[in-house]
Amino acid sequence: MPEPSTTRFAYDDTGLDAARGRHQFVVNRLGLMIAAGELAEDSQILPDEICERFGVSRPVVREALRVLEAKGMVSPKPKTGTRVLPIHQWNLLDQDVISWRIMGPHRTRQLSELTDLRVAVEIYAARKCAIDVTAEQLAEMHKWCDAMAAAAHAGNLEDFTEADIAFHTALLDASGNTVFRQFATPFAVFLHAKNELHTLPERVDETVLDSHRGVVEAIAAHDADLAESLCRKMIEASRAELLRNLPQD
Incomplete structure (x- = not known):
């Protein structure tokens, strides 16, 4: 883990x-x-x-x-x-500011805005990865996919969240864009919030695991269009799950 x-x-x-x-x-x-x-x-x-x-x-x-x-x-x-x-x-990417906004009455807006940011950044990061990824970077992403699966099958949502954060951080790292890497912290706060707000199901669906693996496989195949498309689909599915399970403001 x-x-x-x-x-x-x-x-x-x-x-x-x-x-x-x-x-x-x-x-x-x-x-x-x-x-x-x-x-x-x-x-x-x-x-x-x-x-x-x-x-x-x-x-x-x-x-x-x-x-x-x-x-x-x-x-x-x-x-x-x-x-x-x-x-x-305000410094809207500061982790305290993000947390305070999520804890307040504008929670849904904050989480939606962060998801919009993830779409904008991560789908292009996935495209960049498909062009320039190294064997070591692929191994890192595969490692965190495996860790997510192990935690999900054990029903350990905390370990699942940590592995999910590590996966998305590895994706940003592999893009080669040092500015993208700066978004790892606000994205980590977002993913922790999903767990703390109990928006994750008790058992993580296999489709969630498959979506992450699919992105890595597209990157490994150097298919930039597919990597971008699957990454967008993965994040939008996460948005839908979040809004479906989010406690009312």
Whole structure:
């Protein structure tokens, strides 16, 4: 089985205060509030109110706001204090921002947008792989297909998810496009979310495994058109399963 990825979907922050410190707790809570619209665009964030609400000191709040500023969610403004920025200025590929949006009332939109991104990036990655793939890269993708199958047959959805992430990361790696590789982290958060939100069936269908193998076989045959087509079909099938099983917002 693959080593657990370091990229996680932070769906449950139970124990976060004790485990990661009050600073991260405040970052997480404010991020959730902004993503949910509880702190709407152009809202002023008042440090004293945050201190009182969460029982933390001003330095803790100040450091938390700096983290959110780095993620493009807030900005300090002269005389008016720190205000929430419009969503188009957020770092929407940041794994925390992705998680906060998925945890909020706009979950379906976030997951759909990430699926659109996967279609745009991964189908072209599959095409590139079919042109330039090496024997070692093919072996890597076959390895993760086998790991997915083993986990699926054992009914272990966590190991299945880790192997699925490793497969898609290997696909991006094999494309030879270093920019594509940067999308591995947001895609991993997305795939973790599918598991944490219980959108995967208790038993993974064989068609899911076959779709991944089909992409690899098309790449091995250097059939770029088929690799692209099968990759699109695989991701769209994943979208349909997600929307069918997604808890209502």
